[in-house]
Amino acid sequence: MSERAYPGEVIRAAEVPLLGAGAPLMERAATALALYSAAALRARGRAARDRRVAGSRVCVLAGPGNNAGDALFAAASLARGGAQVSIVLLFDRTHDEGLRAARRAGARAIDLAAVPAADALETLRRADLVLDGILGTGGRRGLPAHITGLIRDWRRGGPTPGTVIAVDVPSDLDPADPETAGERIHADHTVTFGGLKAELIDPRVRRFTGRVHVVDIGLDLDAARAAAEVMVGPDLAADFPRPRADDHKYSRGVLGVVAGSATYPGAGVLTTTSAVGSGIGMVRYLGAASVADRVLTHHPEVVTAEGAVDALVMGSGDPEDEFVAPALEAIADTDVPLVLDAGSLALVGDDAAALTGRPVVLTPHAGELARLLSRLLGEDVSASRITADPLGWARRAASRTGHIVLLKGGSTVIACPDGYAVLPESGPPSLATAGSGDVLSGIIGSLLAGAHARATRRGAEPGESLDDRTIARTLGLAVLVHNAAGSRCVNAGQLATAVGDVVEGLLHPDPSASDSPR
Numbered sequence: 001m002s003e004r005a006y007p008g009e010v011i012r013a014a015e016v017p018l019l020g021a022g023a024p025l026m027e028r029a030a031t032a033l034a035l036y037s038a039a040a041l042r043a044r045g046r047a048a049r050d051r052r053v054a055g056s057r058v059c060v061l062a063g064p065g066n067n068a069g070d071a072l073f074a075a076a077s078l079a080r081g082g083a084q085v086s087i088v089l090l091f092d093r094t095h096d097e098g099l100r101a102a103r104r105a106g107a108r109a110i111d112l113a114a115v116p117a118a119d120a121l122e123t124l125r126r127a128d129l130v131l132d133g134i135l136g137t138g139g140r141r142g143l144p145a146h147i148t149g150l151i152r153d154w155r156r157g158g159p160t161p162g163t164v165i166a167v168d169v170p171s172d173l174d175p176a177d178p179e180t181a182g183e184r185i186h187a188d189h190t191v192t193f194g195g196l197k198a199e200l201i202d203p204r205v206r207r208f209t210g211r212v213h214v215v216d217i218g219l220d221l222d223a224a225r226a227a228a229e230v231m232v233g234p235d236l237a238a239d240f241p242r243p244r245a246d247d248h249k250y251s252r253g254v255l256g257v258v259a260g261s262a263t264y265p266g267a268g269v270l271t272t273t274s275a276v277g278s279g280i281g282m283v284r285y286l287g288a289a290s291v292a293d294r295v296l297t298h299h300p301e302v303v304t305a306e307g308a309v310d311a312l313v314m315g316s317g318d319p320e321d322e323f324v325a326p327a328l329e330a331i332a333d334t335d336v337p338l339v340l341d342a343g344s345l346a347l348v349g350d351d352a353a354a355l356t357g358r359p360v361v362l363t364p365h366a367g368e369l370a371r372l373l374s375r376l377l378g379e380d381v382s383a384s385r386i387t388a389d390p391l392g393w394a395r396r397a398a399s400r401t402g403h404i405v406l407l408k409g410g411s412t413v414i415a416c417p418d419g420y421a422v423l424p425e426s427g428p429p430s431l432a433t434a435g436s437g438d439v440l441s442g443i444i445g446s447l448l449a450g451a452h453a454r455a456t457r458r459g460a461e462p463g464e465s466l467d468d469r470t471i472a473r474t475l476g477l478a479v480l481v482h483n484a485a486g487s488r489c490v491n492a493g494q495l496a497t498a499v500g501d502v503v504e505g506l507l508h509p510d511p512s513a514s515d516s517p518r
């Protein structure tokens with residue numbers, strides 16, 4: 001389920017009162033790490049004899065602080081389970097209590113200052129499991145040369161059989177420096193304690209963290225201090241809004257769509273198809289008459305008359321100005337969310353009154369964001385720079401424009417102007433196809449219209465109805481719908497229709513698929 005990510009200092013601060021009260025935080029962390037490590041050892045190898053803790057070779061890279069303490073206590077537990085544990089002491093000090101516990105359980109220690117580096121290297125290469133306990137949240141960037149050299153030689157030797165688990169965080173994690181990537185720990189798993197650290201969610205660090213597993217050690221974290229939120233598939237079933245028995249079409253939300261043009265009529269059809277399928281009260285198609293005819297052929301329930309809306313989505317398929325301007329005019333005195341895609345991104349930066357006093361969502365892909373930022377920042381921002389750091393650029397764009405930015409790509413990211421981010425899990429690569437973005441626009445518009453209608457029903461004041469985090473989370477749900485639909489199809493026409501199938505499954509789950517006894 002979704003997981004909030006916190007700045008490291010927020011998590012460290014939350015530990016302080018508990019440590020003062022004597023809570024056994026390290027014991028909890030080390031116990032969870034030992035269990036996770038044992039499971040990783042049992043998951044390896046083909047032969048049954050390889051899938052055991054007893055007899056497996058475990059190597060601990062031990063640093064100078066409490067991060068090593070976690071690794072050493074966990075290793076002690078694995079040693080008691082029969083693992084052969086070797087500890088590579090990388091500094092002139094380590095966590096003494098942890099070292100004593102590991103030694104008592106039978107671990108042997110190799111002091112890198114006293115033995116040839118080749119011995120440590122050999123131990124690393126032969127290990128079934130390596131625990132990176134060099135540095136944790138107390139780490140500064142840049143490891144001493146004798147450690148980077150060891151890591152470089154270990155990695156240069158080619159793939160080794162061992163699973164690498166980073167304890168709390170991969171030591172010396174640095175997303176931005178490709179030059180030194182070969183001297184850093186590349187973990188298969190990161191077991192992180194207390195809460196998800198914000199530094200672990202950046203798409204650029206995935207190759208260093210591997211799969212991230214969060215262990216609850218009983219910290220009381222204040223959700224208001226979270227920096228981001230990661231959303232995963234199961235969030236859909238939990239949070240997708242369902243209609244209530246007393247709902248009517250207006251209370252479920254009305255979406256205005258200005259998409260498609262005489263040149264690109266298909267965008268209008270794709271956007272309305274996915275909007276209709278996303279479980280909304282009503283869709284008003286407000287674009288060109290020639291597109292409206294096609295839309296109505298596919299969806300007779302779509303309304304082409306002007307009228308009130310709860311959200312307006314525009315821009316896919318470059319709709320003509322003569323339809324954009326009146327649609328913006330019609331929402332001028334309202335607080336309804338506005339979604340700008342493709343051609344309508346050109347409105348950003350203008351003094352358009354319609355862009356003020358309401359939540360505005362921009363949904364560019366990297367090329368569109370590159371054009372937008374180059375214009376706004378007055379410097380040449382290329383699409384490849386944006387693709388290399390999607391979260392960083394989405395945050396920059398949100399901060400610069402004051403709008404919520406959903407940057408589409410292999411790892412779609414959503415950023416609010418204050419830096420808060422929502423990261424939905426990645427969808428299938430088949431989503432990279434013409435028209436896919438139009439389909440996403442329709443889902444987004446539909447879910448935002450529903451959210452606005454519900455907020456209005458609750459009596460929220462204009463301007464207070466939808467806060468940025470609620471909107472960002474709603475966008476995250478829309479991306480999860482898009483992902484789920486994407487795994488059922490090979491082109492955007494099928495994708496738009498599959499949205500309806502996904503939502504149908506959420507609103508009317510198949511009772512025969514339930515686990516309940518018959």
Ligand SMILES: NC(=O)C1=CN([C@@H]2O[C@H](COP(=O)(O)OP(=O)(O)OC[C@H]3O[C@@H](n4cnc5c(N)ncnc54)[C@H](OP(=O)(O)O)[C@@H]3O)[C@@H](O)[C@H]2O)[C@@H](O)CC1
Nearest residue numbers: 025026029064065066067135136137138139140141142168
């Ligand atoms: N608090 C708790 O109860 C719990 C903590 N837990 C665990 O503790 C971890 C945090 O522990 P920690 O604070 O001891 O920091 P950690 O990163 O192990 O080492 C700091 C030492 O490294 C040194 N150093 C730093 N950077 C360096 C560099 N680049 N190159 C060389 N040296 C460098 C630094 O030196 P200094 O900066 O002081 O000069 C200092 O001596 C946390 O991630 C989690 O795993 C969990 O068990 C839950 C309960």
Ligand SMILES: [K+]
Nearest residue numbers: 132135169171
């Ligand atoms: K570590």
